[in-house]
Amino acid sequence: MAHVGFGQYISADSHVTEPEEAYRDIDPRFRDRAPKLAHLPGQGATMVIDPGGPGESYCPFGRIALAGRTAIDRDDGWAWEELHPGGYDAAARVEEQRADGFAAEVIFPSVGMMLCAHPDLDYKKACFDAYDRWIAEWCASAPERLIGMGQTAVRTPDEGIADLEWIKSLGLRGVMLPGFPGVEDWNHEMYDGLWEAVVELGLPVAFHILTSGEGRRWRGPGMNGFLGVFHANQDLLGTLIFGGVFDRHPGLRVVCVEADAGWAPHFMFRMDTLYKRHHRWVGKTAVGKGAGMKAHAELQRLPSEYFRDNVYLTFQDDEVALRMLDLLNADRLLWANDHPHSDATWPNSEAIHERFAEIVDATSLDKISRLNCASLYSLA
Secondary structure: OOOOOOOOEEEEEEEOOOOHHHHOOOOHHHHHHOOEEEEEOOOEEEEEEOOOOOOOEEEOHHHHOOOOOOOOOOOOOOOHHHOOHHHOOHHHHHHHHHHHOEEEEEEEOOHHHHHOOOOOHHHHHHHHHHHHHHHHHHHHOOOOOEEEEEEOOOOOHHHHHHHHHHHHHOOOOEEEOOOOOOOOOOOOHHHHHHHHHHHHHOOOEEEEOOOOOOOOOOOOOHHHHHHHHHHHHHHHHHHHHHOOHHHHOOOOOEEEEOOOOOOHHHHHHHHHHHHHHHOOOOOOOOOHHHOOOOOOOOOOOOHHHHHHHHEEEEEOOOHHHHHOHHHOOHHHEEEOOOOOOOOOOOOOHHHHHHHHHOOOOHHHHHHHHHHHHHHHOOOO
16 A cells, blocks of 8 residues: 655654753742752663652653663663753754654653642642743744644643643644643533633643553552553543533544554443443432442533544554554544654654555555644644
């Protein structure tokens, strides 16, 4: 089968490896707690979040920012100077794009993913403001290639709306939201004004894996926690759908990032089945095991219909999704290279797309590889 021309791909999910200067312009009250670079035994180059503070945590670049490298099990991890320079230098990033044959990337943070679950909303707000200023300038050096995503802590709905307007004014093309906002949950009607602002501003909202504090509550071996990161995104999408958010805001576009897509057909099937069989009583009874369940919205359509119309899914190498394309919406699938993270297809994206071309038709592959992303983020 034919495939998208080399050099035309658009990655819907790529990352920066934030240097310390990404958080240098932070609210002075939090200057001593700004993320700091360290080299930790067993992890290598690591950004320490909230060093010495109540929410100290770590983003181990020496383990997770190793695109194209097979020796990721070095005893001490990789040092900062050994990481891909395109992770923190915009000019180098453009050269790394050209080397792998794609035209643009939607840029997400790395440290910012971990910050989403920080317990101090004020600290989180300060870090996100500093990052937004930095990433806007970083992407402005090649705006046709570097498509920046802003962040907001959403301490309150009104502040979230103000942040969205500011993010838009910075020239950023979308916003990555934390898995949990500051008040209530995302399906609550108090956020209706925020969703309206999202639609009016034309800013797609993204929920990335590792932004809900996942990995901290899964049982068993650590590898099960790696697998568990997908569950948090599924949980969030179910909250939006059953909470009636898309009923109230049909123009809302939500991107489920780096959680793959092959699971979606069964997820939609099961949502529909459960809603048809149980929606009249689940969350509406005060006795038995149903006691304490929150009520769902009375949906105007089947859950799967909202999923197909309003939810975009990104993936790197999920052949399962492509083999089930007739059960998905090809207009809502987005390929991503995840550079420079360790799960990246870089520098072998061309080989991945050659493999995709053996599975799906050229028209669908063209949508998934570039056209869907270009339309979603209004790229020329």
